[in-house]
Amino acid sequence: MAERALARSESQFLTLADAAPAMLWVTEPDGRCSFLSRGWYAFTGQSELEGLGLGWTAMIHPEDRAAASKAFLEANARREEFSLEHRLLHADGGYRWVIDAGRPRWSAGGDFLGFVGNVLDINDRKQTEQALHETRETLSAMFEALPVGVAVVDRHGKVVLSNKEMHSYLPTNILPSLDDARRERWRAVHADGRPYARQDFVGARALRGERVVPGIEALYTNDDGNEIWTQVAAVPLTGSDGGLNGQVTVVMNIDAFKRTEAALRLAESKQRSLFDEVAKSNKNLSEFLAVLAHELRNPLAPILTGLEIMRMRSDSTETIMNVRGIIERQVKQLSHLIGDLLDIARVTNGKVDIRKAQVDLKSIVSNAVETSLLLIEQGHHLFSLKLHDAPLPVNADAARIAQVVGNLLTNAAKYTPHGGTIALTVEQDGMDAVISVTDSGIGIPAQALESVFDMFSQVGRNMHHAQGGLGIGLSLVRQLVSLHDGTVRAISEGPGKGSTFIVRLPVDPGGMAVFAGVAAPNATAGAAKTLRILVVDDNVDAASTLAALLDMHGHDLRVAHDGRQAVALAEQFLPQVVFLDIGMPEMTGYEVAQQLRKNKDLDACRIVAVSGWGAKDDLARSKEAGFDMHFTKPVAPARVSDFLDSLR
Structure with a gap:
């Protein structure tokens, strides 16, 4: 009966051990392993003969093996619990991080029998920790680049994040719990001359x-x-439950503005106009600071909340991965804001590096269009592009002129109501190359047509129409165009009647001869059309813009906006290349591709998926459906050109 009971007990133990999510093991008093569960053999690929005894140590990463073996043997000698992390060779040939924990086992009489323990795969958690560490490093680097002091403070008044610029002021009485000696460094008064009480300073107020x-x-x-x-x-930070998590304080050095203002007041009778300009600039600066605090708060609030969620749910890999995605998206938004700030600072201080070269303006514009297509599509705007027939040689920094065009298109998309129209034209007027961006947006009052290019002049006006950003794009446009000896002006019939921005750049006479032998795409379409291409997308704007870019390279094009039309058109046109959107109603891109593959006349046709989905599973599915290539929206023109060049 004792033998049968022992057999039942051993059977139950083996069943439990093999069903456990962790890899279980048992050692004897001499430290040799006498049992490994089925999970160990499945994970490592070892046989029972290879793993038992001390054979299991062979699976530890060579860099971790000595330390892990030493820690185990020391714990065995002390007969104490242990837990250690190391890398373990997986059956697929790669190493994965595990946590190995064990505790001593004793007989009823108190004799040491060895250890029992488990090995748990924590590789996903370790990778997530590494990714989060890299994200923190990126966020820290961006904060250091900000030209203003920024501090994130928790609800207890403790600074949890600050940049180098803020270290010039911390600790200060923007926080509620600092020493009086440092508080005396700050002095603020109301407009009526009353000093601010300690509890009424910005940090304390934001925490309320x-x-x-x-x-x-x-x-x-x-x-x-x-x-x-x-x-x-300062602005408060609220958690997902609506409670206060802390606050964000922003400090900007306005000493030059204030001292200039004070000097102008001394000569107000003689310099009234200059004083008004500085006062206006100071007001715009205050509004800009408010917008900056708001724009920084937007990404910082979910970042701070996400870090709190990670602290509370550190054992949930799924939660950590979700929070990681949130933090990465918010870091990208911060990076965009910082890029705008640094650009305007460089141009204003004369430190921007302009590298001019002889280039065709039309090619610059074509590349710039791509950067704004996503925002234009999100607003469901009807976009048209018209280029001059002949090349337009200019002596310019291609990247900076592309930035000018991108800023104008982005502004048009932001300030045009949903479903509006945006037109971009490039033409020649005498010895000037003229770029025009026209929209059906909110328009500009007559008195603001000139001031709209001033620094910060847009801030505080029409903010409900904008979709994020700091409103310094037009000032940057004017200064970059000026560095190219060009001009920019705004035209509008008034509020609600749209607007047009016209950039004029001098044509490079020396480049006329260089580009003289280059015929315009439209003029030589018959000779230059090297490929028959079908573009299929239910988004009319997306199809039109891609077709326009392809047409500029001289290809023979057809456009369809649904799956059935695409199949019928392909049977007649017999395209050599099909750019096919996947997410279409009624008949998806997958179904269209399968239909095209059934047509023997299209055996040599290359079918390219153009989709907003680009995960590994999406790529596998498009390949299975018969696609030769998968491009994720927005598609870079250079990538399309390289692909088509490879076919030719």
Whole structure:
């Protein structure tokens, strides 16, 4: 009976061990392994003969093996619990991170019998930790690049994140729990001359849920004993439950503005016009600071909340992966904002690097269009592109002119109501190359046609029409165009009647001879059309813009906007290349591709998927459906050109 009971017990143990999600093991007093569960053999690919005894140590990564073996043997000698992390060779040939934990087992009489433990695969968690570490490093680098001081403070008044610029001011009485000696470095007064009480300063107010924007002006005494003017704003951070998680404080050095303002006041009678301009600039600066605080708060709030969620749910890989995705998206938004700030700072300070070369303006514009297509499509705008027949040689920095065109198109997309129209034309007027961007948007009042290009002049006006950003794009456009000896002006019949922005750049006379032998795409279409291409997309704008770009390269084009029309057109046209959208109603791109593959006349046709989905599973599915290539939207023109060149 004892033998049968023992057999039942062993059978139950083996069943439990093999069903456990972890790999279970048992060792004897001398440290040799006497049992490994089925999970171990499935994970490592070892046989029972190879794994038992000390054979299991052979599967540990060579760099971890000595330390892991030493830790196990020392724990065995001390007869104490242990837990260690190391890399273990998987049956697929790769190493994965595991956590190996064990505890001693004893007989009823107190004799040491060895260890029992488990090995748990934590590779996904380790990779996520590494990705989050890299994300933190990226976020830290971007914060350091900001030209303003930024501090994220938790609900207890502790700074959890700050940049180098902010270290000039911390610790300060923007926080509620700092020493009085440092508080004395700050002095702020109301408009009526009353000093701010400690509990009424921006940080303390934000921690009570108040948005302190555009903030207050305050004098700060630096380490040299000099007082400098600053603008301080703060906004509260709320969690997913609506409760306060902390606040974000932004400090900007406005000393030059304030001292200029003070100097102008002394000569107000003689310099009234200049004083008004500085006052206006100061007001715009305050509004800009408010917008900057708002735009920084948008990505910082989910980042701070996400970090709190990760702290509370650190054992959930799925939760950590979701939060990681959120943080990465918000970091990209911060990167875009910082890029705008750095660009305007470089141009304003004369430090922008302009590298001019002899280029065809039409090719610059074609490349610039691609960067704005996604925003145009999101607004469901009807977009048209018209290029000059002949080449337009200019002596310019191609990247900066592309930035000018991209900013104008982005502005048009942002400030044009849903479903509007946007037109881009490039033509020659005498010895000038003329770029025009016309939209059916909100328009511009007559008195603002000139000031719309001033620094920060857009901030505070029409913000409900914009879709994020700092509103400094047009100022950057004017300054970049000026560096190319060109001009830019705005035309509008008034609010609600759309607007047109016209950029004029001097044509390079020396380039006329260089490009003289290059015929225009439209003029030589018959001779230059080297491939028959069918573009299929239910998004009319997306199909039209891709077709326009392909037509500029001289290809013979047909366009369809649904699957059935595409199949019928392909039977007649017999295209050599098909750019096919996948997500179409009624008949998907997968179904269209399968139909085309059944046509023997199209055996040599290359079918290219053009989709907003680009995950590994999406690529596999498109390949299975008969696609030769998979492009993820937005498609870079250079990639399309390289693909078509490879066919030719």
